Amino acid sequence: MWEYSDKVQDHFFNPRNAGAVTEANATGDVGSISCGDALRLTLKVDPETEVILDAGFQTFGCGSAIASSSALTEIVKGMTLDDALKVTNQDIADYLDGLPPEKMHCSVMGREALAAAIANYRGEEWKDDHEEGALVCKCFAVDAVLIEDTIRANNLSTVQEVTHFTKAGGGCAACHEGIEEILTRVMAERGEAYAAGKAAANAPVLTTDPEKLAAAKRMQTILAAIEAIRPNLRRDHGDIEVLDIEGKTVKVRLVGACSGCQMEAVTLAGVQQKLMEATGEFIRLVPVHAAAHA
Amino acid sequence: MQPVYLDNNATTRVDPLVVEAMLPYFTEQFGNPSSLHAFGNKVGAALKKAREQVAALIGAAHDSEIIFTSCGTESDSTAILSALECQPERKEIITTAVEHPAVLTLVGHLEKKGYTVHRLAVDGKGRLDLDAYKALLSENTAVVSVMWANNETGTLFPVVEMAAMAQEVGAMFHTDAVQAVGKVAIDLKNTAIDMLSISGHKLHAPKGVGVLYLKRGVRYRPLLRGGHQERGRRAGTENVASIIGLGVACELAQQYMEHENTAVKALRDRLEAGILAAVPNCFVTGNPDDRLPNTANIAFEYIEGEGILLQLNKLGIAASSGSACTSGSLEPSHVMKAMGIPYTAAHGTVRFSLSRETTAEDIERVIEAVPPIVARLRKLSPYWGENGPVENPDQAFAPVYA
Ligand SMILES: Cc1ncc(COP(=O)(O)O)c(C=O)c1O
Numbered sequence: 001m002w003e004y005s006d007k008v009q010d011h012f013f014n015p016r017n018a019g020a021v022t023e024a025n026a027t028g029d030v031g032s033i034s035c036g037d038a039l040r041l042t043l044k045v046d047p048e049t050e051v052i053l054d055a056g057f058q059t060f061g062c063g064s065a066i067a068s069s070s071a072l073t074e075i076v077k078g079m080t081l082d083d084a085l086k087v088t089n090q091d092i093a094d095y096l097d098g099l100p101p102e103k104m105h106c107s108v109m110g111r112e113a114l115a116a117a118i119a120n121y122r123g124e125e126w127k128d129d130h131e132e133g134a135l136v137c138k139c140f141a142v143d144a145v146l147i148e149d150t151i152r153a154n155n156l157s158t159v160q161e162v163t164h165f166t167k168a169g170g171g172c173a174a175c176h177e178g179i180e181e182i183l184t185r186v187m188a189e190r191g192e193a194y195a196a197g198k199a200a201a202n203a204p205v206l207t208t209d210p211e212k213l214a215a216a217k218r219m220q221t222i223l224a225a226i227e228a229i230r231p232n233l234r235r236d237h238g239d240i241e242v243l244d245i246e247g248k249t250v251k252v253r254l255v256g257a258c259s260g261c262q263m264e265a266v267t268l269a270g271v272q273q274k275l276m277e278a279t280g281e282f283i284r285l286v287p288v289h290a291a292a293h294a
Numbered sequence: 295m296q297p298v299y300l301d302n303n304a305t306t307r308v309d310p311l312v313v314e315a316m317l318p319y320f321t322e323q324f325g326n327p328s329s330l331h332a333f334g335n336k337v338g339a340a341l342k343k344a345r346e347q348v349a350a351l352i353g354a355a356h357d358s359e360i361i362f363t364s365c366g367t368e369s370d371s372t373a374i375l376s377a378l379e380c381q382p383e384r385k386e387i388i389t390t391a392v393e394h395p396a397v398l399t400l401v402g403h404l405e406k407k408g409y410t411v412h413r414l415a416v417d418g419k420g421r422l423d424l425d426a427y428k429a430l431l432s433e434n435t436a437v438v439s440v441m442w443a444n445n446e447t448g449t450l451f452p453v454v455e456m457a458a459m460a461q462e463v464g465a466m467f468h469t470d471a472v473q474a475v476g477k478v479a480i481d482l483k484n485t486a487i488d489m490l491s492i493s494g495h496k497l498h499a500p501k502g503v504g505v506l507y508l509k510r511g512v513r514y515r516p517l518l519r520g521g522h523q524e525r526g527r528r529a530g531t532e533n534v535a536s537i538i539g540l541g542v543a544c545e546l547a548q549q550y551m552e553h554e555n556t557a558v559k560a561l562r563d564r565l566e567a568g569i570l571a572a573v574p575n576c577f578v579t580g581n582p583d584d585r586l587p588n589t590a591n592i593a594f595e596y597i598e599g600e601g602i603l604l605q606l607n608k609l610g611i612a613a614s615s616g617s618a619c620t621s622g623s624l625e626p627s628h629v630m631k632a633m634g635i636p637y638t639a640a641h642g643t644v645r646f647s648l649s650r651e652t653t654a655e656d657i658e659r660v661i662e663a664v665p666p667i668v669a670r671l672r673k674l675s676p677y678w679g680e681n682g683p684v685e686n687p688d689q690a691f692a693p694v695y696a
Pocket residue numbers: 303304364365366367368394396441443444445470472473493494495502504
């Protein structure tokens with residue numbers, strides 16, 4: 001079964017603050033019974049200081065849901081509401097010495113219960129931004145609705161892009177077939193055909209911040225693609241140098257036979273094409289001339 | 295304390311007699327059965343014997359109807375894909391909503407490729423409606439694939455009768471009998487069943503060996519093409535040791551069949567009665583009147599199965615759950631959903647599956663362990679009050695994105 005840390009096991013077998021707080025003045029109910037995880041968090045808040053005097057949980061869910069709930073109550077007790085709102089789901093997971101990736105949603109649920117309870121105390125309405133759909137990526141708990149919306153909003157067309165934007169497919173890669181099916185469907189809506197090719201399935205394996213990783217990955221891909229092009233240019237007594245990469249804009253200097261001649265535009269277009277194929281994204285190529293650069 | 299293993303529908307311990315029979319084929323008679331020399335000259339005869347032992351257990355008319363495969367899943371895939379390839383003019387598949395993923399995932403995939411898939415519904419006890427089945431059968435039906443026994447609840451399907459009905463419209467009939475073989479009497483020569491799947495590791499043989507029974511005369515297209523092994527019906531060098539182990543396991547299963555249906559069944563019934571008497575708000579799922587003798591599936595309302603399993607595991611008791619959380623998906627088991635079990639109970643189902651190795655002490659220990667575990671978890675549940683479920687559970691606790 002799951003590799004639960006000792007801390008998770010401890011909080012599951014010996015849950016802290018189980019049950020409803022008596023004289024609670026804040027309640028947050030979140031979760032989904034169909035998904036098998038739901039949590040009621042009750043807080044007793046000091047009206048003068050807004051300090052959380054007591055916290056209790058009632059959870060319907062698996063071992064890590066119970067442990068996350070228990071951890072949450074321990075974390076927030078004694079905090080002011082404003083400080084409590086700064087607690088992230090990662091804080092809950094860290095408190096438990098980590099959760100299996102498939103179980104990170106348990107910590108998210110804890111974080112949502114907290115936000116809901118505080119909203120309840122303040123008389124605000126709490127709205128979750130939870131999208132409900134069939135789970136596609138089980139490693140990062142990304143559902144079909146989110147993937148679809150993201151593809152639509154950003155005009156995505158490769159699995160790799162979907163991974164960059166949503167994390168879906170960045171783990172075990174078992175869901176790439178499912179992501180390709182969604183791509184096919186959504187791209188058809190905008191009149192395009194999904195073309196997988198061979199490389200699309202090789203989306204990168206994510207380990208941390210997807211955006212930073214996407215940028216780093218893109219840079220590597222661009223540099224590798226340029227290296228692959230250079231021998232051809234050299235054969236024609238030319239060369240290309242990368243001066244700068246900023247997001248999707250690549251500044252290059254063409255040298256030798258390629259530079260300045262009428263062929264330049266043709267060469268640039270060819271290089272750009274290669275880069276776009278390699279990255280699966282639109283890449284802008286900006287030629288920088290030696291004079292302008294100096 | 296001795297561990298208690300009640301997860302035999304997931305997999306079984308390899309019988310020591312099976313291991314003993316296998317060992318020489320790793321170290322002494324390790325030759326390729328296709329070779330002529332002395333390192334493998336006994337292998338051919340041993341494979342033949344294994345084929346006979348399997349054929350005997352399922353009442354096959356001919357040994358040659360037994361094709362060894364790598365697992366139950368391969369047998370299921372081979373059977374269904376072969377039926378479709380043999381009858382390109384027929385584009386419909388009939389199966390049930392409660393099949394193992396080995397069948398359901400495959401037919402889902404075929405659906406996307408243009409086949410029409412009918413998934414027969416089940417009632418609250420997991421039973422099929424044969425009139426609905428009859429209405430679906432037609433000249434367009436290529437294959438019917440219906441499991442003999444359900445892996446989660448043990449519920450048996452009337453496959454012999456259903457095979458005869460399929461025959462009337464000329465459709466092929468396949469049954470996934472992975473859970474049934476060795477536990478219920480099977481006599482294929484007197485049925486219209488064309489194809490049947492077996493998996494070794496469910497009957498005290500090793501993992502990674504299976505069988506596809508293919509009735510003589512039934513048209514067939516192999517899944518794996520290559521060498522001449524298994525008469526060209528399943529290429530690839532034979533998993534000799536495991537096949538020989540499976541043969542022995544089948545013979546043992548035959549000997550224990552009576553025991554399974556008397557002693558093991560009595561233990562299962564004792565387990566169920568003991569738990570049901572001691573735990574409020576729980577019930578048996580599936581069809582108690584027509585099911586495997588070794589399986590008990592109990593739904594504990596208002597709690598989630600993984601918690602129960604973790605606590606049982608701490609006491610050295612192994613069982614499994616149809617709960618979503620243990621499988622990494624969020625949805626509860628498709629079998630519970632198909633039976634219309636409410637979510638608050640479906641997530642709390644626990645499957646206890648016994649075997650001939652289960653003892654009366656094992657069962658008493660489980661009966662003792664379960665009630666306090668359930669009580670402890672219910673104390674944490676938002677649906678549970680002081681002494682029972684809260685009033686109007688659905689209204690008392692209605693989480694935001696339920
Ligand atoms: C009903 C059923 N069919 C098929 C299988 C798959 O068998 P195997 O693990 O040998 O592929 C199983 C076992 O998990 C099963 O219970």
